[in-house]
Amino acid sequence: MAKEIIDGQTMTRALTRITYEIIERNKGIDNLVLVGIKTRGVYVAHRIESRLKQLENLNVPVAELDITPFRDDKNDDVNTNKIEDIDIDINDKHVILTDDVLYTGRTIRAAMDAIMSMGRPKKISLAVLVDRGHRELPIRADFIGKNIPTSQKETIKVLMKEIDGEDRVEID
Amino acid sequence: MKRYLILEDGTVFPGIGFGSSVITTGQLIISNIRTGIEQTITDPNAEGQILAFSTSAIGTPGINRDFYESINSRCKGVVVGTTIGSTVDGTIPFENWVGSLSIPGIKNVDMRALSDHIAEHGEMKASIMDTYDEHAKDQIKALVLPPDLVKRVSTKQSYPNPNIGVKVVIVDLGLKYSILRQLSYRGTNAIIVNYNTSVEEIEALHPDGIIFSNGPGHPENLPNTLKNIQELQTKYPILGIGLGTLLIALANNCDIETLDMAHHDSSIAVKEVASGKIDFVNHNHSLTINKSSISNSNLIVTDICVNDGSIEGIRHEYLPITGSLFEPEAAPGPSDGYYIFDEFIQSMESNKEQNRGGIHKW
Numbered sequence: 001m002a003k004e005i006i007d008g009q010t011m012t013r014a015l016t017r018i019t020y021e022i023i024e025r026n027k028g029i030d031n032l033v034l035v036g037i038k039t040r041g042v043y044v045a046h047r048i049e050s051r052l053k054q055l056e057n058l059n060v061p062v063a064e065l066d067i068t069p070f071r072d073d074k075n076d077d078v079n080t081n082k083i084e085d086i087d088i089d090i091n092d093k094h095v096i097l098t099d100d101v102l103y104t105g106r107t108i109r110a111a112m113d114a115i116m117s118m119g120r121p122k123k124i125s126l127a128v129l130v131d132r133g134h135r136e137l138p139i140r141a142d143f144i145g146k147n148i149p150t151s152q153k154e155t156i157k158v159l160m161k162e163i164d165g166e167d168r169v170e171i172d
Numbered sequence: 173m174k175r176y177l178i179l180e181d182g183t184v185f186p187g188i189g190f191g192s193s194v195i196t197t198g199q200l201i202i203s204n205i206r207t208g209i210e211q212t213i214t215d216p217n218a219e220g221q222i223l224a225f226s227t228s229a230i231g232t233p234g235i236n237r238d239f240y241e242s243i244n245s246r247c248k249g250v251v252v253g254t255t256i257g258s259t260v261d262g263t264i265p266f267e268n269w270v271g272s273l274s275i276p277g278i279k280n281v282d283m284r285a286l287s288d289h290i291a292e293h294g295e296m297k298a299s300i301m302d303t304y305d306e307h308a309k310d311q312i313k314a315l316v317l318p319p320d321l322v323k324r325v326s327t328k329q330s331y332p333n334p335n336i337g338v339k340v341v342i343v344d345l346g347l348k349y350s351i352l353r354q355l356s357y358r359g360t361n362a363i364i365v366n367y368n369t370s371v372e373e374i375e376a377l378h379p380d381g382i383i384f385s386n387g388p389g390h391p392e393n394l395p396n397t398l399k400n401i402q403e404l405q406t407k408y409p410i411l412g413i414g415l416g417t418l419l420i421a422l423a424n425n426c427d428i429e430t431l432d433m434a435h436h437d438s439s440i441a442v443k444e445v446a447s448g449k450i451d452f453v454n455h456n457h458s459l460t461i462n463k464s465s466i467s468n469s470n471l472i473v474t475d476i477c478v479n480d481g482s483i484e485g486i487r488h489e490y491l492p493i494t495g496s497l498f499e500p501e502a503a504p505g506p507s508d509g510y511y512i513f514d515e516f517i518q519s520m521e522s523n524k525e526q527n528r529g530g531i532h533k534w
Contacts, residue, residue, distance in 0.1 A: 009449070010514075024488070141525075
């Protein structure tokens with residue numbers, strides 16, 4: 001049975017804290033680009049963007065990233081996987097990748113490959129709403145909403161208002 | 173026995189004495205709480221204070237021995253309207269309890285007139301006496317309240333509150349037990365130290381974060397603690413509560429000022445600036461941070477009081493330092509503020525992760 005482990009309010013607070021931490025570690029936040037990994041990572045990026053706008057009155061560009069062509073578990077013909085460039089110049093920028101759940105790290109590896117194929121950012125950081133452990137690659141998040149120790153049998157489901165109608169995180 | 177509450181400005185309120193019969197003096201605080209009398213009276217913040225409860229009837233639910241905030245009460249006296257001696261579920265009747273703590277009390281005081289008077293003229297010193305002649309009035313005018321309130325309530329010796337989670341050093345400026353209860357509940361491994369503990373001694377404990385607790389008095393009376401904060405704040409995540417937050421503000425070049433109308437109630441509305449969310453939390457402070465001074469500092473305002481717009485929560489722009497002027501541990505009051513502890517623990521874990529360079533615990 002699904003059990004709620006983060007409610008809407010806690011999610012809002014976690015994202016607010018991540019925003020504060022981004023401000024904290026990027027004295028003056030020009031040069032920043034938020035890149036959301038489809039699907040829910042994009043909403044996380046937009047939430048952080050609007051908080052940054054509200055708190056620091058700064059506009060940070062947000063890009064959406066489709067990592068499908070870079071996945072390591074796809075055997076499809078490369079030609080059918082069209083790589084879509086994001087429409088923001090990321091050269092020499094500080095890119096903050098955002099996603100909902102950090103698990104094996106394979107998605108993030110793919111996202112970094114995707115970013116690298118488009119240019120050479122000065123730095124890539126990672127912000128995630130939930131870190132559930134069980135990494136299979138040497139990857140870690142810089143900004144974490146909540147650490148949730150899990151077993152590999154469990155599934156973590158992140159629901160967000162923009163697509164699911166409500167904010168909550170469930171464990172099953 | 174007839175006794176008198178005499179204010180610094182010479183105003184006299186007659187009443188009937190209960191509890192201890194000693195003559196007492198202290199800072200008169202009007203508290204608007206309705207329940208949680210035992211928590212407020214045992215709160216170390218009450219050091220040197222005479223607490224006046226504006227609610228018409230005090231003691232309806234009785235006194236619960238599980239709700240103490242320190243071992244001994246620090247309060248110098250209590251002023252109430254009517255008392256009710258009920259003992260719901262084996263609780264202790266209010267008047268007996270005050271007597272057992274040897275606190276002088278005075279009841280049947282016109283609390284509406286007293287609250288009005290303080291609202292108009294601001295907080296002042298007061299005395300509970302058997303007579304109200306000129307001599308008594310002169311005495312209270314001449315009284316100087318001790319500036320070393322924190323020294324009296326802070327633990328003399330360090331002690332642990334062990335658990336298995338992140339390691340926190342709590343600098344005790346007048347620590348309420350409910351802060352420890354909230355930290356215990358979250359598995360935090362805490363060590364509580366004296367307010368004057370040196371930076372070296374704190375660093376030798378290798379904490380993940382430091383809490384500067386609530387406490388009585390003015391932050392300017394604590395120059396050593398202030399210097400410690402300035403030194404420690406670049407190295408560790410810090411959480412301030414009440415007096416601790418005022419010290420953080422002072423350490424970051426903000427000015428401290430007195431509130432026009434002091435906040436002493438168990439549920440006052442506070443708005444989180446970022447989300448606009450309203451929380452009802454316990455307030456127990458007469459001082460606040462000057463607003464114009466904060467805009468020239470590295471601190472940002474995270475929470476404001478809905479009633480008067482005063483600052484209730486702060487954060488450092490570039491360092492993992494947060495503070496609340498309200499009391500997130502409640503006791504008494506609603507649990508809306510508990511998230512402060514969750515956020516601070518997450519902040520410590522995140523900072524630990526950064527410094528550790530990516531070695532995971534799983």
